[in-house]
Amino acid sequence: MPQPTANPASINADGSASLVPSRFRAARWLSNPHVQTLLPRLLRPQRVEWRQEFFTLPDGDEVELAWVTPEPADVQAPLFVLFHGLEGGMGSPYAHDLLAAARDQGYRPLLMHFRGCGSRPNRLPRAYHSGDTGDARVLLDSLSRRFPRAPKVVAGVSLGGNMLLRLLAEPECDALGLHAALVISAPLDLAACAQRLGEGFSRVYERHLLGSLKRKVLPRLERGELPLVATAEQVRKLKRLRDYDDLITAPLHGFRDAEDYYTRASSGPVLDRIQVPTLLLHAKDDPFMPADLIDRFPQRSPMVTMELAEQGGHVGFMAPGDGYRPDYWLGKRLERYLQELSLT
Helix, strand or coil: CCCCCCCHHHECCCCCECEEECCCCCCHHHCCHHHHHHHHHHCCCCCCEEEEEEEECCCCCEEEEEEEECCCCCCCCCEEEEECCCCCCCCCHHHHHHHHHHHHCCCEEEEECCCCCCCCCCCCCCCCCCCCCHHHHHHHHHHHHHCCCCCEEEEEECHHHHHHHHHHCCHHHHHHCEEEEEEECCCCCHHHHHHHCCCHHHHHHHHHHHHHHHHHHHHHHHCCCCCCCCCHHHHHHCCCHHHHHHHHHHHHCCCCCHHHHHHHHCCHHHHHHCCCCEEEEEECCCCCCCCCCHHHCCCCCCCEEEEEECCCCCCCCEECCCCCCCEEHHHHHHHHHHHHHCCC
């Protein structure tokens, strides 16, 4: 099967990738970025049926996979592997929308929950972070052996998108046999995005995410399961995601502090190293990110196409639908992308 290439129309004369405008258009009453961001969580898309698999990692820990059912009978059916955002998973509305779109195009879709994000806690005294590519690499390598003749398309949302971009930029990615990638609302500059989440109405999202992280880590701290000097009382007092990353994420995963973590895990600086055809979807009004985020990383591989929408919020992209009910545009965009790849 031929390897797809980046859209020639999106490549500059010097070989670098340029921005292309998105076809996404929000109705006037859906134009607010916070409406775009919050509405998908209120209006659930079509649900997919799925089965669990607990996938054991080389270090003895596990991640939970969600395989969409019924699965294709053809073992050569292309795989669609989805990586979710911070504290996301199969409970995230975008997951069902994207997985259903891949299923309807004849793919074998699955979602990998990051460590501790599935139905039960992970085994080892660690969690996951924005630059943690190892588990995804192990899974994709395993899928190559289980389905040796099946093409693989990968997708990442928000934190999962940042992780995926880091993976695509690694030299080891060549051995994974990936045909294409889709990345949605990725925080290319982790420090800048952490700062943006502490401003204005975006604090609502920060409090929600921080609350979820606290609920997971507090019982483990109180049981003495984590190799940290942090106390449960310190965690309870945290008000900012950056402070959580400084106290928990960084020391738990071998970083000096939050600044070191953000610097080493951000995906923006490695966009020029990607050799897999990759479509990045981004909304200018994303309330998780600074307005100039895309401008900060002009050096991008010619294999990267940046599709930029004026509106859409953070993983929102809610379009006008029938009557007054909005429509989930991301699934339709994925369907069009998969049709362009022509792997089925």
